[in-house]
Amino acid sequence: MEATAAPRVQALADAGVPHLPAQYIQPPDLRADPSGRPAAAVAASIPVVDLSATASAADAVRRACADWGAFHVVNHGVPPALLDEMRGAGLAFFRAPMAEKLRFGCDRAKGAAAEGYGSRMLANDDSVLDWRDYFDHHTLPESRRDPARWPDFVPGYRDTVVRYSNSMKGLAQSLLRIISEGLNLPPSYMEEAVGEPYQNITISYYSPCPQPDLALGLQSHSDFGAITLLIQDDVGGLEVLKDRTWIPVPPLSDGILVILSDQTEIITNGRYKSAVHRAVVNANRARLSVATFYDPSKSRKICTAPQLVSKEHPQKYQDVIYGDYVSSWYIKGPEGKRNIDALLIKQ
Numbered sequence: 001m002e003a004t005a006a007p008r009v010q011a012l013a014d015a016g017v018p019h020l021p022a023q024y025i026q027p028p029d030l031r032a033d034p035s036g037r038p039a040a041a042v043a044a045s046i047p048v049v050d051l052s053a054t055a056s057a058a059d060a061v062r063r064a065c066a067d068w069g070a071f072h073v074v075n076h077g078v079p080p081a082l083l084d085e086m087r088g089a090g091l092a093f094f095r096a097p098m099a100e101k102l103r104f105g106c107d108r109a110k111g112a113a114a115e116g117y118g119s120r121m122l123a124n125d126d127s128v129l130d131w132r133d134y135f136d137h138h139t140l141p142e143s144r145r146d147p148a149r150w151p152d153f154v155p156g157y158r159d160t161v162v163r164y165s166n167s168m169k170g171l172a173q174s175l176l177r178i179i180s181e182g183l184n185l186p187p188s189y190m191e192e193a194v195g196e197p198y199q200n201i202t203i204s205y206y207s208p209c210p211q212p213d214l215a216l217g218l219q220s221h222s223d224f225g226a227i228t229l230l231i232q233d234d235v236g237g238l239e240v241l242k243d244r245t246w247i248p249v250p251p252l253s254d255g256i257l258v259i260l261s262d263q264t265e266i267i268t269n270g271r272y273k274s275a276v277h278r279a280v281v282n283a284n285r286a287r288l289s290v291a292t293f294y295d296p297s298k299s300r301k302i303c304t305a306p307q308l309v310s311k312e313h314p315q316k317y318q319d320v321i322y323g324d325y326v327s328s329w330y331i332k333g334p335e336g337k338r339n340i341d342a343l344l345i346k347q
């Protein structure tokens with residue numbers, strides 16, 4: 001169980017709390033736009049890259065990585081049925097009775113990123129809470145993967161997560177190759193820079209919220225690893241920050257959203273940006289997403305590719321041990337700033 005007993009958001013929602021409890025109220029400047037979305041926000045839309053179009057995909061990925069740090073891929077080779085199975089497994093878990101779910105509650109004594117069913121990510125107790133519950137799975141390397149820690153009461157759950165994990169590993173690696181080539185690096189460059197992949201799969205469940213304008217499902221952040229692959233249901237709520245405007249990411253049932261994360265920005269010397277994103281909530285419908293994180297190991301040293309450093313492009317970020325990077329995030333939290341800025345080299 002979590003050491004600090006943060007209530008499950010789903011329990012609050014199911015109890016029909018009429019007002020948002022104080023711990024979930026975001027400061028006014030961080031809330032989802034209270035006046036409704038400005039027209040400009042929908043003027044740009046997140047790129048969609050067809051990975052089967054081999055002639056144009058590399059170029060499209062290059063542009064999407066440089067301009068957005070996030071893009072949808074379609075015809076990616078992962079069977080749509082597996083995406084549905086994964087969403088279905090997650091939904092069956094969250095729809096199960098609380099007592100069943102709590103048998104798989106994460107053990108906060110094991111640190112902030114403990115595996116299992118949780119609600120609170122950050123270590124400090126005074127941070128505003130996200131209107132979200134999640135289930136985090138440690139899936140790679142296989143030595144970290146123990147399906148016995150995952151739900152046993154949803155038929156096929158454990159097998160689905162294993163197949164989904166393997167499939168996402170393959171897709172992440174082919175994307176890292178395309179990303180390397182787009183920067184004129186050897187195809188295996190990014191994969192080697194990241195080293196042995198540490199993969200976590202987090203299913204997020206955002207219950208209907210009594211006062212959605214005051215809360216966030218997940219506050220603004222960039223992911224701290226190398227690359228994140230995300231699928232969602234048809235509700236919508238994910239937004240990506242582009243030129244200081246929040247752009248909604250429309251659900252695309254067979255598509256997979258690629259989000260570049262902070263270590264990719266460091267390795268590519270800022271040519272490719274990690275995407276700042278957040279999840280907003282709504283009053284009526286629960287929303288589910290599944291994020292698969294492809295990250296370095298905690299002991300891995302992440303360095304900028306020397307090929308991308310020049311007089312015109314001086315090195316932007318200090319090298320960092322990935323584990324140190326992660327621990328600083330868990331202590332400080334995003335605080336509306338980018339964690340990666342702490343590594344900026346003063347020019």
Ligand SMILES: O=C(O)CCC(=O)C(=O)O
Nearest residue numbers: 202204223238279289291
């Ligand atoms: O629920 C979403 O769409 C976003 C999830 C996310 O950004 C994360 O888990 O890091």
Ligand SMILES: [Fe+2]
Nearest residue numbers: 221222223277
């Ligand atoms: Fe994220």
